Amino acid sequence: MAISVFNSRPLQDESAAYRWVEAQIWPDGPICPHCGGVERISPMKGRSTRIGAYKCYQCRKPFTVKVGTVFESSHIPMRVWLQAMVLMCASKKGVSSNQLHRTLGVSLKTAWFMSHRIREAMRVVGMEPMGGAGKAMEADESFFGRVKGEPKRRGTGHKHVVLALVERGGSSRTFHVEGTRIADLAPIIRENVARESALMTDEGTWYREIGREFSRHETVKHREDEYIRGDAHTNTAENYFSVFKRGMHGVYQHCSEKHLHRYLAEFDFRYSNRAKLGVDDGERTARVLKGIVGKRLTYRTTHN
Numbered sequence: 025m026a027i028s029v030f031n032s033r034p035l036q037d038e039s040a041a042y043r044w045v046e047a048q049i050w051p052d053g054p055i056c057p058h059c060g061g062v063e064r065i066s067p068m069k070g071r072s073t074r075i076g077a078y079k080c081y082q083c084r085k086p087f088t089v090k091v092g093t094v095f096e097s098s099h100i101p102m103r104v105w106l107q108a109m110v111l112m113c114a115s116k117k118g119v120s121s122n123q124l125h126r127t128l129g130v131s132l133k134t135a136w137f138m139s140h141r142i143r144e145a146m147r148v149v150g151m152e153p154m155g156g157a158g159k160a161m162e163a164d165e166s167f168f169g170r171v172k173g174e175p176k177r178r179g180t181g182h183k184h185v186v187l188a189l190v191e192r193g194g195s196s197r198t199f200h201v202e203g204t205r206i207a208d209l210a211p212i213i214r215e216n217v218a219r220e221s222a223l224m225t226d227e228g229t230w231y232r233e234i235g236r237e238f239s240r241h242e243t244v245k246h247r248e249d250e251y252i253r254g255d256a257h258t259n260t261a262e263n264y265f266s267v268f269k270r271g272m273h274g275v276y277q278h279c280s281e282k283h284l285h286r287y288l289a290e291f292d293f294r295y296s297n298r299a300k301l302g303v304d305d306g307e308r309t310a311r312v313l314k315g316i317v318g319k320r321l322t323y324r325t326t327h328n
């Protein structure tokens with residue numbers, strides 16, 4: 025655990041917490057979430073005024089940095105949000121709601137709600153294709169958990185299928201997919217991987233056709249115990265899955281199907297912003313904050 029980050033002022037002092045969050049999402053000064061105005065905005069003063077309150081003199085409405093973000097309409101102190109973010113950013117395999125509840129002193133329900141909102145902030149939107157010329161992109165699928173109502177049996181038919189796209193030396197994107205038919209996988213690969221990339225997969229027949237669309241396609245025959253041949257391997261994607269599965273089994277034991285994509289977003293976020301890529305715990309938390317805007321998540325949408 026990153027004690028030094030935890031002792032920093034924004035995680036201890038409410039005013040400092042607001043100032044830090046504002047600096048991350050309003051680097052050029054406050055923006056009114058009601059009318060989009062940037063001029064004639066003043067901090068509200070007075071003893072009864074909430075910390076971080078501003079008034080927009082264009083639309084005459086008050087606001088704080090929480091409005092229009094995943095923090096909206098929560099009464100949780102900002103410093104506690106930041107503490108939760110640091111914990112979730114610094115723990116490779118994630119943090120359970122139970123752990124957040126005990127560490128932060130909030131109710132279990134609040135902890136659960138916060139962690140889903142933070143996952144929502146971690147979700148990347150409007151993504152460019154991954155990879156590119158000279159880049160190796162691994163595509164691999166893995167089986168996880170159990171589809172509701174399906175009896176447990178041998179094989180993988182009762183499990184959820186997750187497709188991982190991982191750029192060597194770069195980021196990851198994972199998807200909860202219907203199955204391993206080409207129709208399940210090809211549209212996602214087409215949409216997310218640049219054609220100039222070298223595509224690395226196992227021998228799954230579903231990859232053969234799509235592989236032709238890329239500058240190069242290498243496969244390894246896992247069924248014949250071939251795992252590496254030159255630069256042909258999917259070890260990077262397999263490492264991703266190993267962290268994901270250890271986290272999901274050890275920390276998040278009860279993950280329903282409807283929330284699986286949120287957990288995938290969380291593991292993608294940490295993988296794509298990992299220390300090896302030069303991102304430390306503090307910077308990772310700053311990057312989550314960049315994702316809080318425009319992602320209001322109410323109790324209702326969390327429960328659905």
Ligand SMILES: [Zn+2]
Nearest residue numbers: 056059080083
């Ligand atoms: Zn306004």
